[in-house]
Amino acid sequence: MDHPDLYLRADASSQMGMGHLMRCLALASAWNRSGGRACFITFAPGRLAEEKIRAQDIESIGVERPWPHPSDLSRTLKILDAGRHEKKLPWLVLDGYHFSTAYQKAIKDRGIPLVVMDDYNHLDHYHADIIVNPSPGAKGLPYRLSGRCKLLAGTDHVLLREEFLWAPAVKKGHPEKARRLLITLGGSDPMKITPLLIDAVAALADPGLETRVILGPGFSDTSMPEAPGIELVRNPEMATMMAWADLAVTAGGSTCWELCRMGLPFMVIPVADNQEAIASGLVKKIGAVHAGPVETLNAEKLADILKRLIHDRPSREKMGRLGRRLIDGRGAERIIRQMKEINEN
Secondary structure, eight states, X not given: OOSOSEEEEEOOBTTTBSHHHHHHHHHHHHHHHTTOOEEEEEOOOSSHHHHHHHHTTOEEEEOSSXXXXXXXHHHHHHHHHHTOBTTBOOEEEEEOTTOOHXXXXXXXXXXXXXXXXXXXOOSSOBOOSEEEEOSTTGGGSOOOBOTTOEEEESGGGOOOOHHHHSOSOOOOOOOSSOOEEEEEOOSOOTTOHHHHHHHHHXXXXXXXXXXXXXXXXXXXXXXXXXXXXXXXXXXXXXXXXXXXXSEEEEESSTHHHHHHHHTOOEEEEOOSGGGHHHHHHHHHHHOOEEOOOGGGOOHHHHHHHHHHHHHOHHHHHHHHHHHHHHOOSOXXXXXXXXXXXXXXX
């Protein structure tokens, strides 16, 4: 195969985080395993995103300025046109809240088959062949879709990175008292929740509690308060970190699905509007603990929630069990199957 038959348009930055790119990386890896050839089209300042793509033996092409700058769309269309081979059209996966209805329509007007990754039905209209929304309540959203677009809704379509598909250490037992806490707010923390959580852990004054705080590429070590028993960790293998922990605190993005897969109970703090649907859905589905709106949080409130969870073994066991049941790791297979069915018709 001389040309990629799947392109993935996703960006990563300190403002938008790594979540869009990382879930597309999961789909790209699965596509390559199925016999295809994937290639990223991406705007991702810094080296981390490029290194993660390269580590999976996937190609990438850079975009100098992301949409809504018009050069983004013109460059993407040029790449897609060059990717036509033997009268076959490559697929494009589009993942990012900044990609508008007009961007989608321009892709479809070129005849390119399109998958749009979505989380909360934020556009007035969608132009695509497939919409993927893995949120628990996605089936009830009133999407306005063009043509014969398929909606793949719900947690059966969650995309997981390879390290979570093959992770050997799934949480099987839960101690009476949680003693290992993992804090992970994603690639960056513009709302400054991580320092609040460190203060909350310090307020617990629990000498038996070990805490690891994951710092993504958008974090600065100097912005973190120091406290005994708290270790700052950069760029670890996340499956290994989750296997170590008894309890986690996370934002409401794709890390939630990884925690479910690992059977690790967690408190969720939605830090953006698009994360609220995930957080609320997981409260209903597995009993995840919602910390509340960001603007209402303080160290004292967070410490109270953590203290309750640390001592509430039945709730932690329930979250771990139901989380494992909810996420089976086959989301990419299901999406690819639908894409190939469309190719055959």
